[in-house]
Amino acid sequence: MQPAVATEYFVVLSAVLFIMGVLGVLVRRNAIMIFMSVELMLNAANLSLVAFAQQWSNMGGQLIVFFVITIAAAEVAVGLALIVAIFRTKKSIDIDELNAMQG
Amino acid sequence: MEVIASFVPLVVILPFAGALLNLFLGRYLSEKLIGALATTAAALAFAVAAVMTVGITAHGYEAVVVNPPILDSWIYIPSAAIDIPWQMRVDTLSLTMMLVVTGVGTLIHLYAIGYMHGDPRFARFFVYLNLFLGFMLILVTGNNFLMMFVGWEGVGLCSFLLIGFWFDKKHGEGWKNSNAARKAFIVNRVGDFGLLLAIFLIFWTYGTLDYYKPNEVLHIGGEKAAADVLVREGGDGIAHGQKGVFAQTEAWLAEGGHIVSFGVFELPFETVVTLITLFMLIGVTGKSAQIPLFVWLPDAMAGPTPVSALIHAATMVTAGVYLITRNSVLYHAAPLSAALVTVVGAATALMAGFIALGQWDIKKVLAYSTVSQLGFMVAAVGIGGYAAGMFHLITHAFFKALLFLGSGSVIHAMEHGHHHAHAHHESEHGEESHGHADHAHEEAFDPQDMRNMGGLARRMPITFVTYLIGTLALAGIFPLAGFWSKDEILGKAFNAAFIDGKLEGFAMLGLLLAAAGFTAFYMWRQIKLVFLGVPRTEAAAAATESSPSMTIPLLVLAALSIFGGALNIPLGVNSVLVIGVLFITAGFWLLWALPSVRLFFIGRAEPVTSLPSLKPAFRLIALGSAAAFMLSGAAIILVPSLGASYPLETLVLWLEHSVPYTKGLTLNPFLAILALGIGIGGILLAQRVYSPAPLAEGNQDVLEIRPDTRPAFQLANAKLYWDETYGRLIEQPYNRAAAWLAHKLDWEFWHDRFHHTVFRDFYKRAADFIATPVDRGAIDQGFLRIGRAVAQAAARLRTVQxxxxxxxxxxxxxxxxxxxxxxxxxxxxx
Structure with missing residues (x-):
């Protein structure tokens, strides 16, 4: 059975999504937005995993994706909780104001 | 006999057991119990010795060697062929010594109960006394030289402990006492070194230290020794002999031409024996207080008086005489050494007798007298009169112990009299006059100084009578003990001089006759100073008789001093009569004769037994002993007439069974009368010189006043400058050398220079180097630099964050x- 869409497209799309995520993390100052960019990067990785799984008819890739999604959910829970906590103390979620660890 | 002789370990064990018991339990016991325990131990040892004496007499005087069950092999090194068994020898010689040591020892123990009453270290004193007895008995019972040496050193230790017994006396007396103890110990060490050399030489020569092997019979000058008797073991020079020292000596002498190899050189056997006996003589001069090592004995009188009597008069100091007697075989084989022994002994006898003339201390006179009498004994054994020396040893033990105990009784009475007079004085003058002056008086008083005495005969009748008996016995007055033994010695000297033509015999005879004259003179001077005349101090006037525990031993010893001579009287029919008469005379003396002597000297004629100062118990004792003497005298005369015979022999015959080369009795009527005349002459001379008053103006001796006798008296009073000479010759150079070593070598060179420059400065410099450039410079700075670099790097790296x-x-x-x-x-x- 031939795949409906060639794997190369998935990979390219995955790379584009990943770069968008990276740029989002690097450029954005709002913690929520950075968070969402991180999610984008995760999903980009998921996408390439699924694509390669399909190509090699190996369910391992898809399996890992489930794990990633689960862990991402957990991460979101923790991350959002952190953001809420930061907001409570700083009254802001601007990531550039969180520079207490500066050397 | 074997069975009876196997009791001999008991003789040694009993005193040691007494010492141990008092050592651990003494602090819980009363004085009476402590004294009773110690005295019982001594008395039981005497009883065992007496039983063995009876046993050995009944079995033909056969010597027995006993192996005590536990100490079977004492020193046993098979690889080196060294086997020194702990064997004890029971023969007539060792039994004689055992009887004297335990017999006199028991009496002195008894006396010490009274004398040491109230002493804070009462128990310790008796521990030491018992310990001394034990060691002395090891000395005399040992069957080899090493056991003898163990006893020899043990008695030396006890002597040291007992001389310094009052080391804590006030007013510097304690220092004097402990110095005397140290002097005794150190001087004896010189002698002991000589004895050790003799023992080493014996072991090298014979390969054994045993006097005799068990069941060995000595053949004097007998058959040729078998060639295989001596087995040499390899090349190490240790001989493995099957014969005892004495039998081997006889064998080699009979064989002739024996050579002793010392590895690099060889010596003829006769020369080796001479060397052995000369080294032994050094030991004898130390222990038996002969020239040149006698100087410790007069100082040893610092000890309590029972110690002076037991150790420094009756027993320990006679160890040297015993040693030479035991080694009669060796001394017979070394005529040169024997001659030297004779001359040393005779010279000591005269020299010490002369010094005794000028002494003021009651015990010092007796001490020099002891040195003098030991000289008699040593001279006797040197000339070959072994039995004569032993005879004088025994009688001297009796009368010198008696004299010492008598002097102790006097000192005791003087101390009490002084306290009494002092207290009396106080009550007369009231409290306010009692001040510093009285105190000074108390310090200055010397209860032993004869110048403080006088007139004590009246106040201390028993002490006086017994002291008089001891004095007469010592002066050699017929028929007391000293007469017989001194005559025996003089007879030996006479025979050696006029029969054998020995040169040393002439010297000995002359020296000893002069010494006998001195003896009588200084003893009568003492009697005059102490007992006769009028009291010269309040203390003497207030003196009273001592307690029964002190006077009973005096009475017993007085009896022994009277009858001691009977030991050597041949027990024929006539001599039985003589002894019986002697006994009866003694009883007579006690009852009547002595009071008449008192009448002569004091002018009061009450019998001793009826003096008001006497307690009823005393009267009973005096009467009882007088009756016992007279009854036994009668019995001695009557028993042979009933058909029974005595198993007793004279001392000479008795000793012949164990001492080779003992020759028979030497009764010389001419000499006896001469010696008696000299003795009586000395007494009469002293009586004339020291009458009417023994002291001239300013408490000076009569002899000191007269210009012709003044230098001699001063010389005697200064003890012939022996101590000063030794001080100049030995002590001062030694001290100077020690001071030089201490100050120059140790302090200035070693401590100041070497220590400071080499040790301290080197150490300091090394420490400085390690501390400053190495530690603080290189190491510290290095780590600081690393630290700083890390800090700088970190500061830079931090900006990354x-x-x-x-x-x-x-x-x-x-x-x-x-x-x-x-x-x-x-x-x-x-």
């Missing part, structure tokens, strides 16, 4: 890309 999330993310991204590039590069290159 910007605190901006995007910096971290970018870094992470950069890192991830870099890792991927590294992973992918090999793929790209393909």
């Amino acid at each position: 910007t605190g901006y999330v995007r910096t971290y993310v970018f870094t992470m991204l950069f890192g991830v890309v870099l890792v991927m590039l590294i992973l992918l590069l090999p793929l790209l290159r393909q």
Whole structure:
């Protein structure tokens, strides 16, 4: 059975999504937005995993994706909780104001 | 006999057991119990010795060697062929010594109970006394030289402990006492070194230290020794002999031409024996207080008087005489040594007798008298009169112990009289006059100074009578003990001089006759000073008789001093009569004769037994002993007439069974009368010189006043400057050398220079080097630099932490890309 869409497209799309995520993390100052960019990067990785799984008819890739999604959910829970906590103390979620660890 | 002789370990064990008991239990016991325990131990030892004496007499005087069950092999080294068994020898000689030591020892123990009453270290005193007895008995019972030496050193130790017994006396007396103890110990060490050399030489020569092997019979000058008796073991020079020392000596002498190899050189056997006996003589001069090592004995009188009586008069100091007697075989084989022994002894006898003339201390007179009498004994054994020497040893033990105990009784009474007079004085003058002056008086009073005495005969009748008996016995007055033994010695000297033509015999005879004259003179001077005349101090006037525990031993010893001579009277029919008469005379003396002597000297004629100062118990004792003497005298005469015979022999015959070369009795009527005349002459001379008053103006001796006798008296009073000479010759150079070593070598050179420059400065410099350049310079600075570099690097590196999330993310991204590039590069290159 031939795949409906060639794997190369998935990979390219995955790379584009990943770069968008990276740029989002690097450029954005709002913690929520950075968070969402991180999610984008995760999903980009998921996408390439699924694509390669399909190509090699190996369910391992898809399996890992489930794990990633689960862990991402957990991460979101923790991350959002952190953001809420930061907001409570700083009254802001601007990531550039969180520079207490500066050397 | 074997069975009876096997009791001999008991003789040694009993005193040691007494010492141990008092050592551990003494502090819980009363004085009476302590004294009773110690005295019982001594008395039981005497009883065992007496039983063995009876046993050995009944079995033909056969000597027995006993192996005590536990100490079977004392020193046993098979690889070196050394086997020194702990064997004890029971023969007539060792039994004689055992009887004297335990017999006199028991009496002195009894006396010490009274004398030491109230002493804070009462128990310790009796521990030492018992310990001394034990060691002395080891000395005399040992069957080899090493056991003898153990006893020899043990009695030396006890002597040291007992001389310094009052080391804590006030007013510097304690120092004097402990110095006397140390002097005794150190001087004896010189002698003991000589004895050790003799023992080493014996072991080298014979390969054994045993006097005799068990069941060995000595053949004097007998058959040729078998060639295989001596087995040499390899090349180490240790001989493995099957014969005892004496039997081997006889064998080699009979064989002739024996050579002793010392590895690098060889000596003829006769020369070796001479060397052995000369070294032994050094030991004898130390222990038996002969020239040149006698100087410790007069100082040893610092000890309590029972000690002076037991150790420094009756027993320990006679060990040297015993030693020479035991080694009669060796001394017979070495005529040169024997001659030297004779001359040393005779010279000592005269020299010490002369010094005794000028002494003021009651015990010092007796001490020099002891040295003098030991000289008699040593001279006797030197000339070959072994039995004569032993005879004088025994009688001297009796009368010198008696005299010492008598002097102790006097000192005791003087101390009490002084306290009494002192207290009396106080009550007369009231409290306010009692001040510093009285105190000074108390310090200055010397209860032993004869100048403080006088007139004590009246106040101390028993002490006086017994002291008089001891004096007459010592002066050699017929028929007391000293007469017989001194005559025996003089007879030996006479025979040696006029029969054998020995040169030393003439010297000995002359010296000893002069010494006998001195003896009588100084003893009568003492009697005059102490007992006769009028009291010269309040203390003497207030003196009273001592307690029964002190006077009973005096009475017993007085009896022994009277009858001691009977030991050597041949027990024929006539001599039985003589002894019986002697006994009866003694009883007569006690009842009547002595009071008449008192009448002569004091002018009061009450019998001793009826003096008001006497307690009823005393009267009973005096009466009882007088009756016992007279009854036994009668019995002695009557028993042979009933058909029974005595198993007794004279001392000479008795000793012949164990001492080789003992010759028979030497009764010389001419000499006896001459010696008696000299003795009586000395007494009469002293009586004339010291009448009417023994002291001239200013408490000076009569002889000191007269210009013709003044230098001699002063010389005697200064003890012939022996101590000063030794001080000049030995002590001062020694002290100077020690001071030089201490100050110059040790302090200035070693401590100041060597220590400071080499040790301290070197150490300091090394420490400085390690501390300053190495530690603080290189090490410290190095680590500081590292620390600073780390700090600087960290300060720079810290700026990497910007605190901006995007910096971290970018870094992470950069890192991830870099890792991927590294992973992918090999793929790209393909």
